[in-house]
Amino acid sequence: MSSLGPKQRIFASLADIAQAIGHPHRLEILEHLAQGERGVEDLAIRLGLTLANTSRHLQILRRGRLAEPRRDGKRMLYSLIGETDVIGLLSALGRIGERNVAEIELVMASYFRTRDALEPISREDLLIRLRDHSVTLLDVRPEDEFAQGHLAGAINIPFASIEHGIARLPRDQPIIAYCRGPYCVLSVEASAILRAQGYDIRRLEDGYPEWKAAGLPIEV
Template identity: 70%
Template sequence: MSSLGPKHRIFARLADIAQAIGHANRLDILEHLAQGELSVEELAARTGLSIANASRHLQILRKVRLAEPRRAGKRMIYHLVGETDVVVLLSALGRIGERNSAEIQLVMANYFGKRDALEPLTRAELLARVEADDVLLLDVRPEDEYAKGHIPTAISIPLADLESRMKSLPRDRLIVAYCRGPYCVFSVEAVALLRAQGFQVRRLEDGLPEWRAAGLTTET
């Protein structure tokens, strides 16, 4: 029995990490932190949580060292610890969910599928098109997230501004939209809006964090 002790101790700590990410709000927080560091107040505003509730979730993530803060004056600014590993973990969780959960499959079909009937572009396909200079890459996240890091050559038009700035986009060139990750709705809504106006548009299969986790170049 003693020979199982080390394994069980490791599994217990892994279970702590699994429990820490086992909440929808904390997964949402991790997705936001994957775009770049944010204060407690900023995270609360973006996730729709109270500051106290956001802080409580962050403390749980901090306890298992998925997120850590730094002090900036009176504010606590959080960042991911081991960002690439966290993004890979969340991507694996998403793949398992899409395979095993009938509810996730239904949401993917009824929301993502209905708004974008075309298959998203893979990172490899996008890389080839960027290198061939035959695509306009559109980052539809908020401008501050774009400033913290974006795919090279991408231009920033947040989803909220897209309709008013649509006239500046080319109609004779493929547009590829991307946002925070595979379940971020910004790029899906951007594709639906642009395609309804006759633009050639696709979306990237995931987002900036996955691009960065794959070791691909980003710009700030």
Template identity: 60%
Template sequence: MPINPKQMIYANLAEVAQALGHAHRLELLEQIAQGPRSVEELAVLAELTVANASRHLQVLRRARLVETDKQGKRVFYRLAGECEVIAMLKALGRVAERNVAEVREVIDDYFGARDELDAISREALLTRLEEGGVTLLDVRPEHEFALGHLPGAINVPLTELEQRFDELPQDLEIVAYCRGPYCVMSFDAVAALRARGYRIRRLEDGFPEWKAAGLSVETRH
């Protein structure tokens, strides 16, 4: 019986879709999108055992969503086709926001309560940066900031924000960002700083989307 090319393509698409069909694997992809991570690091960040994290990562690897690099005895995971994987996750989020009532309720009740203003787009932020007078605030943990960040950004992790308010300018607009569109850290940072009189807005996406768009990034080693 001849091979049906359409069925072959759909079978492989189904494997990719199946790999995405678990909340832990989506969270692992979000973490890997910040930069290469070891299994041990990913297990801690996703609050999984190393064995469980490894099983999920193998599913993602078989679907060719992640690749590995070996450094000594440690194995590091990175996105395979970074731009495409990040775009796929963003598209998945848009479909869920439109079609799934529970997702819309979370967006409205949780995120909307913390930031009633529209987020700033990448295009608008680029214009504001060219004009000057805006401060970029990265509220991710320091080790993620070191892997890559928007050029000129100040790193104040959300857990340290209350102790470091004096490091942020009150006379300039601040744009905060974190891991991605559903990362709560930037929403919480906006709420905390706006309550103290800062002029602050949130970037509509996070660092991975900025990098995937081919825009300039900085690293700190």
């Protein structure tokens, strides 16, 4: 029987969870799983890792009870456990980092705010504009992520195709772009390209996972 008291046992288990997210690759894997279920091979390609390395990171997330596998024929697919709570954990981690870590503030200033000087729009403001039908929603994630779920009414033009898909966007209405989350660069780069073409465009403050976790309207 463990000699630890109940509080110490709980803290030990929480420390296991903290250890599970204590690697940048695993945080990025969680960001991808927040878009929807993913195969090991697909994650390896998206992260630029070997299959073995990706599998090792997924096993650590599984032991931390953050992700779980499902076999689909010969493929092993992973999804988040307690999706809303995991997304909330990542959001809280980001807020603490932005407030307390100088390196994060440097990146925010030197890349995000330099590349896109306009303040991102909040979810609350976007909801008001959507009710007024006064904006166009632009999802710049890849097509497979869009198909698994997206903000209701959004148009999907993947960032890789943004210059070819510009003709689909209205010039007489503001555009709100979003992607995988607050640190996803796809919407930052897409906004810069479209603004240079004369479009009135701003970014959503976070992304699809946070919108879904907040219980706001999505389509699948």
